[in-house]
Amino acid sequence: MTLTAGPLKTALTRASRDVMVSSQLEKLELWVRIVSGDDVLFEHAQGTSESPRVVVHASSVTWQEAFSLYPKPGYQSVGALYRLCPDFSIEAQPIDLMQALPTIELLLESARQIVHQTLAPLIQTDDLSQIRGEYLKTPQGWLYVESAGNPNLPAICMLHTAGADSRQWHGLMSMPEMLENWHMVAFDMPGHGRSALPDHTENWQWHLTQAFYSQTVNDFIQRRFKAPVILMGCSMGAAIGLELLANRSALFRAAILLETPYHSPGRRTPYLDHPKVHGARLAATWVASLLSPHSPLWRRKLATWIYSQGAPSVYDGDLAFYSDEFRASDHTATINTAATPLWLLTGDYDYSASPSETMRVAQEVKGSVFKEMKGFGHFPMTEDPERLYRLYLSDILSALLKK
Numbered sequence: 001m002t003l004t005a006g007p008l009k010t011a012l013t014r015a016s017r018d019v020m021v022s023s024q025l026e027k028l029e030l031w032v033r034i035v036s037g038d039d040v041l042f043e044h045a046q047g048t049s050e051s052p053r054v055v056v057h058a059s060s061v062t063w064q065e066a067f068s069l070y071p072k073p074g075y076q077s078v079g080a081l082y083r084l085c086p087d088f089s090i091e092a093q094p095i096d097l098m099q100a101l102p103t104i105e106l107l108l109e110s111a112r113q114i115v116h117q118t119l120a121p122l123i124q125t126d127d128l129s130q131i132r133g134e135y136l137k138t139p140q141g142w143l144y145v146e147s148a149g150n151p152n153l154p155a156i157c158m159l160h161t162a163g164a165d166s167r168q169w170h171g172l173m174s175m176p177e178m179l180e181n182w183h184m185v186a187f188d189m190p191g192h193g194r195s196a197l198p199d200h201t202e203n204w205q206w207h208l209t210q211a212f213y214s215q216t217v218n219d220f221i222q223r224r225f226k227a228p229v230i231l232m233g234c235s236m237g238a239a240i241g242l243e244l245l246a247n248r249s250a251l252f253r254a255a256i257l258l259e260t261p262y263h264s265p266g267r268r269t270p271y272l273d274h275p276k277v278h279g280a281r282l283a284a285t286w287v288a289s290l291l292s293p294h295s296p297l298w299r300r301k302l303a304t305w306i307y308s309q310g311a312p313s314v315y316d317g318d319l320a321f322y323s324d325e326f327r328a329s330d331h332t333a334t335i336n337t338a339a340t341p342l343w344l345l346t347g348d349y350d351y352s353a354s355p356s357e358t359m360r361v362a363q364e365v366k367g368s369v370f371k372e373m374k375g376f377g378h379f380p381m382t383e384d385p386e387r388l389y390r391l392y393l394s395d396i397l398s399a400l401l402k403k
Contacts, residue, residue: 012042015110054092079289098271102281126174144194148173158186159237163315165193171385206317234258246331261353267323292349294375295383337367347376
């Protein structure tokens with residue numbers, strides 16, 4: 001499908017009337033303009049002529065790709081385009097862009113659906129009847145723990161991403177194929193989801209360090225399990241996974257790490273916790289740009305919903321570890337895959353922990369297995385658990401059952 005300026009203008013105008021988009025546009029006291037060369041594709045004029053402006057520029061070729069049904073990696077979102085596409089630019093003051101970004105992302109996603117005449121499904125849920133919740137006391141405080149599957153089966157300990165909680169694993173934890181063979185356990189880090197903040201800490205001042213994170217996982221596993229477990233972590237959970245494998249390997253019989261960074265600077269922004277920016281919407285937008293267009297839309301919405309519920313400072317405080325402190329090279333040389341097999345799986349739409357970054361990790365960890373996952377973003381277990389299991393996890397887990 002060839003998209004000229006005319007159809008794009010029509011789609012964006014119609015998208016701006018969608019209740020989810022219009023309810024935000026009417027509150028946005030900014031002038032927003034989307035431009036393709038000399039053509040103005042969309043303009044939202046709010047406030048006075050002196051109001052701040054946000055102008056989004058791209059070539060017609062770039063917009064053609066961005067509005068395709070399945071944009072290629074780097075074109076799936078404003079966030080991806082802004083970081084990866086050389087002929088895409090935004091004129092705006094940083095705070096104005098952060099105020100407008102959630103609405104602009106919604107506008108473009110809605111317009112893409114209009115162009116391709118696809119319906120946006122409402123949120124769905126997995127069958128959560130097999131998941132059980134409880135609290136476990138640790139030195140870091142009361143941790144909320146979810147589990148699924150027979151406790152007598154081999155155990156998988158699942159670590160969530162920065163700013164999120166154990167709900168990210170519900171897709172896998174409710175899957176019959178997983179329930180048949182595994183006891184799956186996930187917990188919310190302190191101050192995340194339903195876990196309490198550690199005692200004697202200040203509200204809304206979360207700042208995660210590698211030492212605290214490693215000790216928290218260590219103490220949880222020591223108290224919750226009687227034997228070594230399979231570790232499955234994603235993003236921040238994969239990053240700490242490398243540290244744990246290097247320094248606390250006796251806790252694990254194997255590890256499957258998703259979206260493992262080598263070093264991921266630049267993921268932090270002061271606007272995730274800023275009085276002039278809706279932090280919950282920005283957090284959801286910050287991660288939505290990392291999702292794959294191939295993943296079911298309702299699952300992508302679920303991924304962003306989880307992020308919209310994080311407390312102030314939690315997401316950015318986690319990124320202090322993930323984006324600032326963590327470096328894979330501090331750990332790779334001492335990981336022994338002969339004792340603890342390691343699989344590294346990363347989606348091609350992920351620019352936070354890109355396939356090339358994870359490949360660097362694999363090259364330094366002798367004996368590890370790396371696979372680039374086509375059509376996956378930064379949150380594969382949340383955005384497409386069925387396809388993740390079928391294409392990648394099934395063979396790995398089957399091999400581990402035989403050991």
